[in-house]
Amino acid sequence: MSELTSLSIGDARDGLERRDFSAQDLTCAYLDAIEAGSHLNTFITNTPEKALADAQVSDKRIAAGEARPLEGIPLGVKDLFCTKGILTTAGSHILEGFEPVYESTVTSNLWADGAVCLGKLNLDEFAMGSSNETSYFGPVCNPWKVDGGSELVPGGSSGGSSAAVAAKLVAGATGTDTGGSIRQPAALTGTVGMKPTYGLCSRWGIVAFASSLDQAGPITKTVKDAALMLQSMAGFDPKDSTSINVPVADFAAGLGEGIKGLKIGIPAEYRVDGMPAEIERLWTEGKRWLEAAGATTVDISLPHTKYALPTYYIIAPAEASSNLARYDGVRYGLRVDGETIEEMYERTRAEGFGREVERRVLIGTYVLSAGYYDAYYLKAQKVRTLISNDFKSAFEQVDAILTPTTPSAAFPIGDKVSDPLEMYLNDIFTVPANLAGLPGISVPAGLDDQGLPLGLHVIAPALGEETLFRVAHVLEDCAGFTHAPKKWW
Amino acid sequence: MRASPMRPKNGGDVNAQAKSSKLISGATGEWEVVIGLEVHARIMSQSKLFSGASTAYGGDPNAHVSLVDAGMPGMLPVINEYCVEQAIRTGLGLNAKINTYSVFDRKNYFYPDLPQGYQISQYQYPIVGEGEIDVELEDGEVVTIGIERLHLEQDAGKSIHEERSKKSLVDLNRSGVALMEIVSKPDLRSAEEAGAYISKIRTIVQYLETCDGNMDEGSLKADVNVSVRKPGEPLGTRCEIKNVNSVRFIMQAIEYEANRQIDLLERGEEIEQQTRRFNSETGKTTKMRGKEDAHDYRYFPDPDLLPLEIEESRIEEIRQSLPELPDAKKRRFMTELGLSDYDAGVLTADKPSAEYFETVAQGRDPKLAANWIMGDLFGALNKADLEIEASPVKADQLGALLDLIGDQTISGKIAKQVFQIMFETGGDPVKIVEDQGLKQVTDTGAIEAEIDKIIAANPDQVAQVKEKPKAIGWFVGQVMQATGGKANPQAVNQILKEKLGLDG
Structure with a gap:
């Protein structure tokens, strides 16, 4: 029943309601696909028994007319979300054997709305990476591939999530986005990836990378699916002091209303040096689509954009260096014994963390050190405010902003792994929204010259999710992106 | 500025010089000690600063630990509003400025009893700013000591090193409990001043019920900064003595440390900036680490917590709800109840004593109450x-005893006897007097009969007393002996004078 796995969440929901198939049928179809897709290395932990048990409950509720919003929809969970009684690794060796006794708020919300848990998805270690190559559990393969070419990265850090959605191993997946970790992998896999306003989804129970930037969001096949998933994920949580206490809007309600009269900003600073022509072409095309749908496009300026990436690579490592201090071998996860407590710390952390995590912990420790704090961390916070102010003034003129999601399509595994700076450039268009706490979405919009997917990126004002989804829906419609990777795995 | 000549203001002025009585004589002349105290006061609250776990003292190891306290992945702190109120209350009690905007920072360091790898504290923007308190010394001198700041922070857990198994164990019950760090200005000039200062802080937090002040359980302890200089010279290099947990130890540590530094300087050596520990058995301080090993705590604002913003109206509300504080209470005891400065000082020095006194003095002679309590x-x-809280004689029982004196049921002398019985048995004074037949005899008939007997039996003494009226004391003694001390002494005197023909 491979066609079941092609259904969007919206269509699967309708099919379940019409009893065209059961939740167990749907779950089994995905479990089969997962088994057949093991080469892609998208999953760290499979939970087929739990999935079938969940699906059974869903079938009962559907039969009883008590279906919940995501009843019977099989999802994958980025392995950064703590799941009760299920191994949670953050893609790291240091959390070896860690089974939380608690469930993250976001996944609790999904299960409470009837979703089925297929398992835990691969990711860059502690969500640090843009290619899913820093995972202790090995790289994830992008289901997209150039004929006869080498295997490609699925983006990162939510690379397991994006690849699993693109390969139809899950109906949708959770991701987290600190600098682009949902939107960039979505763009590289032809999927929809959405990062909400900072504070819309609770961070409680998500392994922290950079607390002031981390935000959970969905990766899905369609824009509507992203709205449906976010509907369940979002909501005020008193356990997260940075959670926003506002009623959750009906995100899918405005889809199809069109964007007549909306003003869309085109920021000059995103036209970076050396930007591939095909990216530029897609961006222009996106602009035309929106104009054709009745929106007005406006040239705008976000003058501090060029400082976003350096600012991000000070703030995120600074917070990470402190957030990752708790992995010390004392209470849980990996411990490598030593003669002294210091030796135990050193051995545990040296063995437990990979190179990229180590690099960022070192950078973070450095920028917070006495004598360097003012020059780096404090300065970065000031620039962050300027970047935020850029957006504030822009949103006085426009309702949303259109940019490319990434400067290139998916690249071969191993290509950029030895050059961190090159790798960091992947997030050049996505990082500013994190620094400003704004919602952003990547929509698959076309193929590059090699036939690999590219994404367009919409940014909206804080809590402007409804506008964001409306614009994204129009892009999706106009792009008519129906391409799918040829199954080679 | 206070104008009273009784109050030399050390406050805020490191150049203020100590009275010569506080200086230490060395071989090269007199030295002045400059002391600053960082007092750590554990907040009285049901739950911890950033988690719902209980703060109860004792309990099995790791019985009061939430997922947040254990530093589990993905766990987030949520501020306990009550602890914030307690800090504000304390700030107001220290006559300090309450900051409507303050920020929680992370102080990063590795230690097994610090599960998150950082302590949440306040660095640049504390919740309470500058204040000052008056501290009274033994000789009645009052010095005003400046408060630099008060900030909120988490306590760490406890590491236990087992010699036998060579293992270290960690108990996280204390991890995350709310502390107030109260930092004084370097205004203290002697061990005595420092002792009086921390005692005063203890009294204030106990009155406010923001900290139980129990130094044995570590609810209140101090890091002591000590330096020495020749009077009038700039500040010397300081050493910090960590975690001193009794008033006596704080004073001992300062004495030792000041003399150690003076010895070094007089030998021509330099003081190294050090962190030291105090050994209560030897009374000495020893080096823990020097400046080169000082931690770089990499403070930065905790991104898991928003800045703490407090409405002025909330501060006012708390101010209105403050109980009477020791200084005000002492003044009232003097002006309204007529107690001496000394008595009022003793009775307000701790809250339980003041409460005890107020119960006993209620509707009775305050001075009599004070004498009984203090004596x-x-x-x-x-x-x-x-401790007074554990007194076998409760305040209302002592009050009842004073009532028995007041209505002449017993004499003051018998009362002391009754008090002893009360203290030993915890009994009720009325019942004790009743049961033991200690009631004062005021029946003049009975007294007269005894007096007649004694006069008849002692003609020599009768003759003598007519010459020397003061010898009447012998007769009083005889009567009291014959009545087992229960005869009303005034009635005895009066009847004797009549019978012996002495004119009053």
Whole structure:
């Protein structure tokens, strides 16, 4: 029943309601696909028994007319979300054997709305990476591939999530986005990836990378699916002091209303040096689509954009260096014994963390050190405010902003792994929204010259999710992106 | 500025010089000690600063630990509003400025009893700013000591090093409990001043019920900064003595440390900036680490917590709800109840004593109440090594005893006897007097009969007393002996004078 796995969440929901198939049928179809897709290395932990048990409950509720919003929809969970009684690794060796006794708020919300848990998805270690190559559990393969070419990265850090959605191993997946970790992998896999306003989804129970930037969001096949998933994920949580206490809007309600009269900003600073022509072409095309749908496009300026990436690579490592201090071998996860407590710390952390995590912990420790704090961390916070102010003034003129999601399509595994700076450039268009706490979405919009997917990126004002989804829906419609990777795995 | 000549203001002025009596004589002349205290006061609250776990003292190891306290992945702190109120209350009690905007920072360091790898504290923007308190010394001198700041922070857990198994164990019950760090200005000039200062802080937090002040359980302890200089010279290099947990130890540590530094300087050596520990058995301080090993705590604002913003109206509300504080209470005891400065000072020095006194004095002679409490009660408590809260004689019982004196049921002398019985048995004074037949005899008939007997039996003494009227004391003694001390002494005197023909 491979066609079941092609259904969007919206269509699967309708099919379940019409009893065209059961939740167990749907779950089994995905479990089969997962088994057949093991080469892609998208999953760290499979939970087929739990999935079938969940699906059974869903079938009962559907039969009883008590279906919940995501009843019977099989999802994958980025392995950064703590799941009760299920191994949670953050893609790291240091959390070896860690089974939380608690469930993250976001996944609790999904299960409470009837979703089925297929398992835990691969990711860059502690969500640090843009290619899913820093995972202790090995790289994830992008289901997209150039004929006869080498295997490609699925983006990162939510690379397991994006690849699993693109390969139809899950109906949708959770991701987290600190600098682009949902939107960039979505763009590289032809999927929809959405990062909400900072504070819309609770961070409680998500392994922290950079607390002031981390935000959970969905990766899905369609824009509507992203709205449906976010509907369940979002909501005020008193356990997260940075959670926003506002009623959750009906995100899918405005889809199809069109964007007549909306003003869309085109920021000059995103036209970076050396930007591939095909990216530029897609961006222009996106602009035309929106104009054709009745929106007005406006040239705008976000003058501090060029400082976003350096600012991000000070703030995120600074917070990470402190957030990752708790992995010390004392209470849980990996411990490598030593003669002294210091030796135990050193051995545990040296063995437990990979190179990229180590690099960022070192950078973070450095920028917070006495004598360097003012020059780096404090300065970065000031620039962050300027970047935020850029957006504030822009949103006085426009309702949303259109940019490319990434400067290139998916690249071969191993290509950029030895050059961190090159790798960091992947997030050049996505990082500013994190620094400003704004919602952003990547929509698959076309193929590059090699036939690999590219994404367009919409940014909206804080809590402007409804506008964001409306614009994204129009892009999706106009792009008519129906391409799918040829199954080679 | 206070104008009273009784109050030399050390406050805020490191150049203020100590009175010569506080200087230490060395081989090269007199030295002045400059002391600053960082007092750590554990907040009285049901739950911890950033989690719902209980703060109860004792309990099995790791019985009061939430997922947040254990530093589990993905766990987030949520501020306990009550602890914030307690800090504001304390700030107001220290006559300090309450900051409507403050920020929680992370202080990063590795230690097994610090599960998150950082302590949440306040660095640049504390919740309470500058304040000052008056501190009274033994000789009645009052010095004003400046408060630099008060900030909120988490306590760490406890590491236990087992010698036998060579293992270290960690108990996280204390991890995350709310502390107030109260930082003084370097205004203290002697061990005595420092002792009086921390005692005053203790009194204030106990009155406010923001900290139980129990130094044995570590609810209140101090890091002591000590430096020495020749009077009038710039500040010397300081050493910090960590975690000193009794008033006596703080004073001992300062004495030792000041003399150690003076010895070094007089030998021509330099003081190294050090962190030291105090050994209560030897009374000495020893080096823990020097400046080169000082931690770089990499403070930065905790991104898991928003800045703490407090409405002015909330501060006002708390200010209105403050209880009467020791200084005000002492003034009232003097002006309204007529107690001496000394008595009022002793009775307000800790909250339980003040409460005890107020109960006893209610509707009775305050001075009589004060005399009984400070004399008989404190004497007996001292002897029995008991705190006033554990007194076998409760305040209302002592009050009832004073009532028996007041209505002449017993004499003051019998009362002392009754008090002893009360203290030993915890009994009710009325019942004790009743049961033991200690009621004063005021029946003049009975007294007269005894007097007649004694006069008849002692003609020599009768003759003598007519010459020397003062010898009447012998007769009083005889009557009291014959009545077992229960005869009303005034009635005895009066009847004797009549019978012996002495004119009053």
